[in-house]
Amino acid sequence: MMKRFLILFAVVLMLMATLTACGGDATPTPEDTDDTTSQTTDDTSTDDTDSDDSNADDSEAEASDTSDxxxxxxxxxxxxxxxxxxxxxxxxxxxxxxxxxxxEYLYPETANVSVRDTASSNNLYASAFGDAESLEAALEFASQQANNAEPTVEEYTSEDGRTVLYTLYEVGGNEAVLAATDAGDSTWATVFASATGEDGLSEDAINTILMVAASMTVAE
Structure with a gap:
């Protein structure tokens, strides 16, 4: 009986030794798995960033090519x-x-405009306008006649070198501009414009009105 027990015990020991030898170490360690995952994530992040930079560059290029x-x-x-x-x-x-x-003109959605040669300016401002010794004196006289007693005189020069003097003030609560120019041989002429809207006259609108004044030329 004892002999059989010893034989059985020896067989069990042999089986345990065999199982231990077949275990191996081929299964990836946790460290190996983490390294692989981390590398994949880094590569994907880099690709996305490059794509975003490329799209931003394209948008900037399109914007810089647009002009009005x-x-x-x-x-x-x-x-x-x-x-x-x-x-x-x-x-x-x-x-x-x-x-x-x-x-008389309507500057659409902007102003009512009156263009006056010397004769029509004299009709409105009196003959002293046409007799003024200088363009500035002519503008100051016209401004005073238009209830702008102390005008602030400003200067505008057109692209072709013509000089226009003008002043900004209010007429009946509306912003207005009165401009005077030398149409040739000390022939004074004026342009008056009164805003039709509550927002007054924009810088572009004033420049357009002054451009009209600068174009006034006496007949040869």
Whole structure:
């Protein structure tokens, strides 16, 4: 009986030794698994960043290529008696002659504009306007006659070198600009514009009005 027990015990020991020898170490360690996952994540993150940078560059390139170049169509007008000519934007609406000889226009959604040669300016401001010894004196006199007793005189120079003097003030609660120019041979002429909206006159609107004044030229 004892002999059988010893034989059985020996067999059990042999089986345990065999199982231990077959265990191996081929299974990846936790360290190996973490390294592999980390590398994959880093590569993906780098690819996404490169893609975003590329898209941003494309957007910037498209924005820098966009430009807005607007040109203004102009049309010529003139006073029948004096022959003085000037240019106005083609989209201005002409109301014809005013009751004192001015030529009246509507600057759409911006202002009512009166263009005056020396004669029509004299009709409004008195003959002392046309007799003024300088352009500044002519503008100051016209401003005073228009209830702008102490005008702040500013200067505008057109692209072709013409000088216009002007002053900004309020008329009936609306912003207005009065400009005077030498149309040639000390022939003073004026442009007056009164804003039609509560927002007044923008810088672009004022420049357009002054450009009209700078174009006024006496007949040769």
């Amino acid at each position: 170049e607007a040109s203004m169509d102009m049309t010529e007008a003139s006073f029948e008696d004096s022959g003085l000519t000037f240019m106005v934007p083609a989209d201005w609406t002409s109301w014809g002659a005013g009751n004192q000889g001015s030529l």
